[in-house]
Amino acid sequence: MEKSIDTGTMISETFQRTSLEPATPSAYSDFCHVGPDALVGIKRQQTNPPRWDGQGWQEFAAALRGCGIELRENIAARGAFATDAGGTAYGLPHGVVIARNAVQISSLLKAAQQHRVPVTVRGGGLTTEGESVAFGGVLLDMTGMSRVLHIDTDALTVRTEGGIFWHSLAEELRRFGMDYLSAPLNLTASVGGTLGVGGIDVNSPRLGCSADQALALQVVTPAGEIIECSDTQNADLFQRVILGYGQFGVITEATLKIRRYTPLRMHYFYYDSLRTAIEDMQLLNRNDASDYSGILTIMDCAVNLLVAFDSDEREAAFRANWQSHLRGYGEPGFALCMVRRYVLRPWKLPEAWYLYQRKRELFPEFRRSEYMRDGLMHDRTVVFSRAVWKFWGSKQMVIPDLATSAEKFVDAVERGNAVCRKYFPHYTLYCVGIKLRPEHKPHYEMSCIPPDAEGWAYGCEFEPMIGGQVYSRDYFQSFKNAIYDIGVDLGGSYYRFGGMMKGYIRRVFGDEVVDRHLAMKRAADPAMILNRDVIF
Amino acid sequence: MLGYFKNAFTPRRDHADCSGCSLCLLVCPVWRQSRDVSLTPPGHFKAMQHGTSAADAAASVENCTLCMACEPVCPENIDITGIILELRRQLAAPAWMHGLQARMTEMAGRKAASAPSSSTMLLPDQALHAHPDLLARVVRLLGNNGTFPVSDDSSLDISLALEAGVAIPEQHLQRFLKLLRRLKKIIVADGLLLRHLKQWLPKADIIGLGEALSGHPAVRRGLCTTDLYVIEPRAYHSDYQRLVKHYDRLRVAHGCAFNLDLQRIAIPATARNLPQRLGLTMPNDEGQTRWVLHGRNINRIVVESLEERAVLEKVSNFPVVHLAELVDDGGHAQQT
Ligand SMILES: Cc1cc2nc3c(=O)[nH]c(=O)nc-3n(C[C@H](O)[C@H](O)[C@H](O)COP(=O)(O)OP(=O)(O)OC[C@H]3O[C@@H](n4cnc5c(N)ncnc54)[C@H](O)[C@@H]3O)c2cc1C
Numbered sequence: 077m078e079k080s081i082d083t084g085t086m087i088s089e090t091f092q093r094t095s096l097e098p099a100t101p102s103a104y105s106d107f108c109h110v111g112p113d114a115l116v117g118i119k120r121q122q123t124n125p126p127r128w129d130g131q132g133w134q135e136f137a138a139a140l141r142g143c144g145i146e147l148r149e150n151i152a153a154r155g156a157f158a159t160d161a162g163g164t165a166y167g168l169p170h171g172v173v174i175a176r177n178a179v180q181i182s183s184l185l186k187a188a189q190q191h192r193v194p195v196t197v198r199g200g201g202l203t204t205e206g207e208s209v210a211f212g213g214v215l216l217d218m219t220g221m222s223r224v225l226h227i228d229t230d231a232l233t234v235r236t237e238g239g240i241f242w243h244s245l246a247e248e249l250r251r252f253g254m255d256y257l258s259a260p261l262n263l264t265a266s267v268g269g270t271l272g273v274g275g276i277d278v279n280s281p282r283l284g285c286s287a288d289q290a291l292a293l294q295v296v297t298p299a300g301e302i303i304e305c306s307d308t309q310n311a312d313l314f315q316r317v318i319l320g321y322g323q324f325g326v327i328t329e330a331t332l333k334i335r336r337y338t339p340l341r342m343h344y345f346y347y348d349s350l351r352t353a354i355e356d357m358q359l360l361n362r363n364d365a366s367d368y369s370g371i372l373t374i375m376d377c378a379v380n381l382l383v384a385f386d387s388d389e390r391e392a393a394f395r396a397n398w399q400s401h402l403r404g405y406g407e408p409g410f411a412l413c414m415v416r417r418y419v420l421r422p423w424k425l426p427e428a429w430y431l432y433q434r435k436r437e438l439f440p441e442f443r444r445s446e447y448m449r450d451g452l453m454h455d456r457t458v459v460f461s462r463a464v465w466k467f468w469g470s471k472q473m474v475i476p477d478l479a480t481s482a483e484k485f486v487d488a489v490e491r492g493n494a495v496c497r498k499y500f501p502h503y504t505l506y507c508v509g510i511k512l513r514p515e516h517k518p519h520y521e522m523s524c525i526p527p528d529a530e531g532w533a534y535g536c537e538f539e540p541m542i543g544g545q546v547y548s549r550d551y552f553q554s555f556k557n558a559i560y561d562i563g564v565d566l567g568g569s570y571y572r573f574g575g576m577m578k579g580y581i582r583r584v585f586g587d588e589v590v591d592r593h594l595a596m597k598r599a600a601d602p603a604m605i606l607n608r609d610v611i612f
Numbered sequence: 613m614l615g616y617f618k619n620a621f622t623p624r625r626d627h628a629d630c631s632g633c634s635l636c637l638l639v640c641p642v643w644r645q646s647r648d649v650s651l652t653p654p655g656h657f658k659a660m661q662h663g664t665s666a667a668d669a670a671a672s673v674e675n676c677t678l679c680m681a682c683e684p685v686c687p688e689n690i691d692i693t694g695i696i697l698e699l700r701r702q703l704a705a706p707a708w709m710h711g712l713q714a715r716m717t718e719m720a721g722r723k724a725a726s727a728p729s730s731s732t733m734l735l736p737d738q739a740l741h742a743h744p745d746l747l748a749r750v751v752r753l754l755g756n757n758g759t760f761p762v763s764d765d766s767s768l769d770i771s772l773a774l775e776a777g778v779a780i781p782e783q784h785l786q787r788f789l790k791l792l793r794r795l796k797k798i799i800v801a802d803g804l805l806l807r808h809l810k811q812w813l814p815k816a817d818i819i820g821l822g823e824a825l826s827g828h829p830a831v832r833r834g835l836c837t838t839d840l841y842v843i844e845p846r847a848y849h850s851d852y853q854r855l856v857k858h859y860d861r862l863r864v865a866h867g868c869a870f871n872l873d874l875q876r877i878a879i880p881a882t883a884r885n886l887p888q889r890l891g892l893t894m895p896n897d898e899g900q901t902r903w904v905l906h907g908r909n910i911n912r913i914v915v916e917s918l919e920e921r922a923v924l925e926k927v928s929n930f931p932v933v934h935l936a937e938l939v940d941d942g943g944h945a946q947q948t
């Protein structure tokens with residue numbers, strides 16, 4: 077493994093090397109949008125993979141048509157998938173197939189193996205490193221398979237097609253008074269795309285990640301076999317497909333746990349220290365003191381710990397036993413704290429103004445009357461997802477993250493925060509715990525779950541606020557590298573380690589694990605056609 | 613610093629600003645019917661950002677039902693309907709459209725209609741015109757025992773032109789607006805026309821027929837907890853921020869269910885593309901209608917729009933009534 081870089085010393089060394097470069101880091105980034113230190117000395121993949129050369133496409137297209145599969149080669153169909161939510165990787169498929177059923181996908185994959193045509197599977201396309209962008213070959217749009225097949229309100233399970241968005245699933249479950257357990261706080265993540273990468277919700281500290289809610293899957297393997305798998309049936313395949321970044325098969329159906337729907341009782345606590353907020357969040361998680369928890373920062377000195385409950389009883393128990401242990405303030409208390417802070421530091425008034433504006437814009441969004449009834453939040457994912465897209469969304473989204481064990485988390489977040497401060501004037505951190513299931517250890521290998529985490533893993537997303545600013549892709553890349561280097565240094569993992577970040581995989585997991593998975597991949601996918609260049 | 617805030621008051625933006633978040637796709641009936649991303653706003657906006665032409669987006673533009681469900685959910689405040697209508701204008705060509713334009717030009721030359729005798733006017737849509745009994749009932753209910761004037765036919769042509777992307781001759785439009793400017797209140801049955809009237813006459817008091825009827829105390833009294841109340845999507849989405857509260861008050865007071873999804877968007881009970889709306893091809897909206905009804909525990913369906921009544925009657929076994937029919941007064945609405 078390569079060593080991490082002390083970024084502080086690198087800045088001064090860089091500036092000493094040439095007199096052409098300006099004297100301050102911010103002047104440097106105006107001068108050249110590449111971070112002063114982050115591209116030095118480390119081998120990384122920083123560009124889109126090469127476009128597939130198209131050899132054999134015509135024969136392949138004819139084979140698909142022969143099986144009655146509709147292949148769209150017009151520019152309107154292909155252009156719709158030119159990039160992902162990240163907006164920094166661009167590529168066009170040669171053709172698009174809308175997924176309709178497992179048999180169709182099986183025929184597609186068999187033909188792709190035979191003609192060695194890459195197949196990129198896409199759900200919501202919320203990746204940010206180009207994992208769901210096709211650089212040639214076929215793009216398989218899984219959202220064509222969006223039906224809910226069966227809801228069992230007694231057994232508390234649902235069987236659904238794999239391309240469905242969690243939100244569409246919620247729409248259907250709610251008609252029967254049901255809800256899913258945990259899913260990304262993003263309305264347009266698909267079930268299949270999420271089971272392959274993780275799925276973190278604000279109830280993950282209690283219920284684990286979405287991938288842990290899957291009871292069984294129907295998978296079409298890269299060679300085109302349609303296989304039902306679970307922890308008891310074809311367990312090896314199940315273990316590889318869950319959290320497997322789409323390497324070992326296409327998830328066409330999933331059986332998931334569900335629960336009765338309840339609205340949320342939401343509380344917000346405000347901190348002026350990131351470390352204290354994290355410690356308090358971990359305290360709540362260790363003691364099962366809340367049903368939901370997570371941290372969202374506004375600024376380094378304005379950190380919000382959200383805590384929520386599914387029932388009056390749980391809320392009352394929290395109030396009686398745990399609220400007094402929290403060191404955060406309520407809204408009025410925190411406002412006073414901020415007034416004190418800025419009265420003593422009048423030169424920081426622009427910062428205070430920013431904070432005030434941010435509060436004015438953001439807070440009402442989390443309390444919109446459409447989604448609140450009798451003081452309860454009825455649709456957490458709607459509220460959070462809309463807010464995320466409204467305030468952080470743009471055509472480019474750069475969201476590197478770090479996942480570590482509970483013990484290393486504060487260190488990881490503080491170091492990541494320092495990186496953000498260096499690169500962007502404004503940014504938000506989102507931190508959340510993930511309850512681990514010891515019996516799922518085999519699912520977690522080479523995934524976003526850090527190998528050394530026991531009990532809980534913790535994740536932090538670092539989300540710069542890009543606003544109307546224009547940054548070069550190299551600038552973003554060097555920012556991401558600086559964050560990801562912390563993960564290598566701490567022995568952690570990442571939620572988004574594929575695509576353009578695949579250069580990190582060997583560095584974080586080591587050759588032994590990666591080579592073992594690569595051998596399994598080669599055996600399962602001889603022509604290496606399925607989601608090529610995402611991991612391997 | 614303020615540059616970092618994206619707020620709801622930013623001016624309407626265009627396809628180049630689409631982030632691809634797909635929140636609009638979740639509510640789009642075309643997507644529900646086709647599961648074809650290229651027929652939805654993120655599909656064709658992303659393709660346009662990468663160089664496709666208006667002609668490449670023709671299928672998407674033609675398939676749009678103009679339900680406007682996508683607009684209130686768009687975090688980038690993109691003028692999705694405006695873009696689609698503009699593309700329709702660019703792409704529209706069929707010969708019959710020239711007939712419509714010629715008729716509007718001819719009307720423009722005529723003398724302006726005389727001043728209305730009341731301060732409130734109802735602009736019915738085509739479907740309400742085709743049901744004179746119901747229209748009379750609506751007029752009685754809202755218009756104080758028959759003194760309520762109904763507009764002339766020019767609103768129907770203007771509605772049709774908006775829908776089909778036919779340019780409305782300026783003189784004809786001004787003639788129509790001149791009449792409306794004299795009014796205190798305008799009640800509009802067609803949600804697409806409502807949206808445009810709000811832009812053309814920003815100071816006027818303009819509401820949809822659904823809002824007008826559901827605000828009437830006698831109508832409200834007719835609602836009950838086992839009703840599914842089907843909100844007409846176009847009018848609702850064209851004034852979403854305000855109407856979401858209006859209907860929530862109705863829910864609290866009367867306990868009925870609504871065709872609202874979790875984003876509080878009205879799920880359209882029909883999904884008709886342009887040729888279907890113009891009667892050139894057969895509508896095929898049963899899947900969409902069934903989705904509105906799926907998993908509902910109800911005894912009756914109450915509608916604001918006649919188009920939706922027809923399809924709901926076809927698909928469900930429940931009685932379907934128009935809002936105006938909730939007041940049974942033997943031909944004379946109860947006044948409170
Ligand atoms: C603004 C924003 C907010 C986010 N918030 C959260 C959050 O709160 N919590 C969280 O956990 N994540 C979050 N994410 C990350 C995102 O939700 C996850 O990456 C998501 O689960 C991906 O789902 P998707 O359907 O978009 O998958 P895609 O991006 O389409 O695909 C992800 C990977 O899985 C593969 N794949 C897709 N579908 C299938 C399938 N059916 N079978 C096999 N392989 C498949 C793809 O090839 C790709 O490699 C966020 C992302 C963004 C951009």
Ligand code: SF4
Pocket residue numbers: 636639640641642643652653675676677678679680681682683692693
């Ligand atoms: S107006 Fe309706 S049909 Fe058209 S794009 Fe928007 S949601 Fe889809």
Ligand code: SF4
Pocket residue numbers: 629630631632633634635636637653654657685686687688689690692
């Ligand atoms: S909601 Fe707006 S920004 Fe998002 S995909 Fe649709 S048009 Fe684009």
